[in-house]
Amino acid sequence: MGSTASREEVDSKQPEQTPAATQHVEEGDDEPDEWDKRIFSTGCAEENTKLTDCYYEKKDWRLCKAEMERFRQCWKVQGNDERTDTKDA
Numbered sequence: 001m002g003s004t005a006s007r008e009e010v011d012s013k014q015p016e017q018t019p020a021a022t023q024h025v026e027e028g029d030d031e032p033d034e035w036d037k038r039i040f041s042t043g044c045a046e047e048n049t050k051l052t053d054c055y056y057e058k059k060d061w062r063l064c065k066a067e068m069e070r071f072r073q074c075w076k077v078q079g080n081d082e083r084t085d086t087k088d089a
Contacts (some may be wrong), residue, residue: 043078047071 032040039045051071054064061068075081 042075042080044071044074044080047074 036045039048042048047067047070051064051067054067055061058064
């Protein structure tokens with residue numbers, strides 16, 4: 001008949017997926033690329049990572065409002081509005 005493996009056994013054999021925002025492109029590639037440099041220069045890299053991880057997990061920006069607000073506040077505190085000519089809608 002069917003398989004005798006329990007759901008837990010099947011689930012535990014699935015490889016864990018790491019959110020795209022925290023994956024490394026290559027093992028041993030510890031040099032930041034242009035994207036990383038731009039994100040780090042904003043002073044909001046941690047908030048950006050949390051926001052993109054939230055979206056990766058939930059697939060719906062509406063469920064990431066708290067993360068978005070923390071990113072927006074960081075962006076303003078760091079003075080990125082002036083630096084990038086960003087205007088509030």
